[in-house]
Amino acid sequence: MKFFRSKKDHQDTDEPASKEGQGSVYEQENKTENVVDDGGIKETKTRKEGLFSRLSKTRKAFSEGLFGFLERSSSIDDDFFEELEDQLVLADLGADTSEEIVIRLRDDVRKYSLTDSGELVERLKAYLIDMLSFPEPIDFVKKEGSPYVILMVGVNGVGKTTTLAKISKHYQDQGQSVMMAACDTFRAAAIEQLQSWGEKLGVTVVAQSHGADAAAVAFDAYSAACARGMDVLLIDTAGRQHTHGDLMEQLKKIKKVLDKTNAGIPHEVLLTVDAGNGQNIHSQVESFSKMVDVNGLCVTKLDGTAKGGVVISVIRKFGIPVRYLGVGEKVTDLKQFFAAEFIDAMLPDFSSKDD
Numbered sequence: 001m002k003f004f005r006s007k008k009d010h011q012d013t014d015e016p017a018s019k020e021g022q023g024s025v026y027e028q029e030n031k032t033e034n035v036v037d038d039g040g041i042k043e044t045k046t047r048k049e050g051l052f053s054r055l056s057k058t059r060k061a062f063s064e065g066l067f068g069f070l071e072r073s074s075s076i077d078d079d080f081f082e083e084l085e086d087q088l089v090l091a092d093l094g095a096d097t098s099e100e101i102v103i104r105l106r107d108d109v110r111k112y113s114l115t116d117s118g119e120l121v122e123r124l125k126a127y128l129i130d131m132l133s134f135p136e137p138i139d140f141v142k143k144e145g146s147p148y149v150i151l152m153v154g155v156n157g158v159g160k161t162t163t164l165a166k167i168s169k170h171y172q173d174q175g176q177s178v179m180m181a182a183c184d185t186f187r188a189a190a191i192e193q194l195q196s197w198g199e200k201l202g203v204t205v206v207a208q209s210h211g212a213d214a215a216a217v218a219f220d221a222y223s224a225a226c227a228r229g230m231d232v233l234l235i236d237t238a239g240r241q242h243t244h245g246d247l248m249e250q251l252k253k254i255k256k257v258l259d260k261t262n263a264g265i266p267h268e269v270l271l272t273v274d275a276g277n278g279q280n281i282h283s284q285v286e287s288f289s290k291m292v293d294v295n296g297l298c299v300t301k302l303d304g305t306a307k308g309g310v311v312i313s314v315i316r317k318f319g320i321p322v323r324y325l326g327v328g329e330k331v332t333d334l335k336q337f338f339a340a341e342f343i344d345a346m347l348p349d350f351s352s353k354d355d
């Protein structure tokens with residue numbers, strides 16, 4: 001029998017693999033309807049409109065090498081696993097995660113005498129979903145007497161301000177009142193950029209002048225948000241290189257001032273990272289976490305050609321959940337992160353041709 005000549009019909013599995021509990025919100029929000037025939041490829045309506053279609057370039061970058069390799073392979077031996085590991089590293093999964101996955105797959109092949117390429121990919125998907133699964137995200141917690149405060153941090157140009165605007169829209173769509181704080185007092189025109197988003201979204205922006213103390217702006221904004229009984233306060237901050245000590249200290253000060261005002265705020269410190277930065281993201285997560293206890297990640301620019309595997313390696317290494325994915329420049333181009341949906345969008349069903 002030739003290896004990797006699957007007779008299984010993997011095309012029937014358009015529904016993403018999901019883990020009980022983890023995928024339930026995703027499944028509820030993405031009930032599939034209308035099957036659309038798109039050039040011979042059957043896609044559900046959900047897939048066409050959702051993350052699957054937005055990640056088309058990333059999916060290609062992520063899975064093309066891997067699938068090409070599986071198609072070329074004719075047997076499972078040590079060389080096969082070695083190259084499989086290389087392919088996972090090339091897909092930006094990082095060396096440790098790739099090694100861990102290959103160890104698990106090796107075990108499976110031995111234990112279950114696997115010879116089916118489709119089954120191997122399904123197992124790979126299940127392991128990835130397992131690695132990425134966190135308890136369902138708490139999307140919004142109404143805090144007694146305090147708005148829900150989110151501090152946006154990250155290096156320059158990764159998409160912090162745009163993501164902040166997208167998150168504002170996300171909460172507004174749920175009927176929450178939102179206020180913004182312009183704590184990027186460093187970059188010219190940053191305040192105006194946030195004010196412009198505020199105008200578009202009908203959100204009040206608390207700002208001082210260029211060069212003002214960012215922590216003082218955060219304090220003012222928090223006081224104003226409390227006084228007006230706002231549900232959510234989103235704080236924009238200046239982009240800073242994680243290696244820049246003074247700027248990182250400034251970020252710490254913003255957090256300290258907020259925490260003094262009301263212990264436990266900000267409720268979320270969201271580090272925005274650009275998927276295109278690949279494994280560099282690891283050092284960003286490390287440095288920002290040390291300074292401000294990052295408890296969530298936003299991964300932007302996944303609509304581009306980034307491989308996206310870094311999402312997997314970062315979660316694996318730091319145990320910090322990814323909360324949002326940026327899939328374009330528009331205010332609606334934001335997706336909440338669900339492991340099963342993400343893996344489904346990154347790894348299409350694999351089926352090999354019959355002889």
Ligand SMILES: Nc1nc2c(ncn2[C@@H]2O[C@H](COP(=O)(O)OP(=O)(O)OP(=O)(O)O)[C@@H](O)[C@H]2O)c(=O)[nH]1
Pocket residue numbers: 154155156157158159160161162163184187190237238239240300301302303304325326327328329333
């Ligand atoms: N394609 C794409 N572009 C994005 C995404 N998110 C942000 N951008 C673009 O990235 C550029 C920088 O976005 P900003 O939101 O200003 O980034 P920032 O991190 O606030 O930048 P600084 O404040 O200068 O550090 C803009 O052109 C955005 O439109 C995304 O998910 N996809």
Ligand SMILES: [Mg+2]
Pocket residue numbers: 160161162184190236237238239
């Ligand atoms: Mg900005």
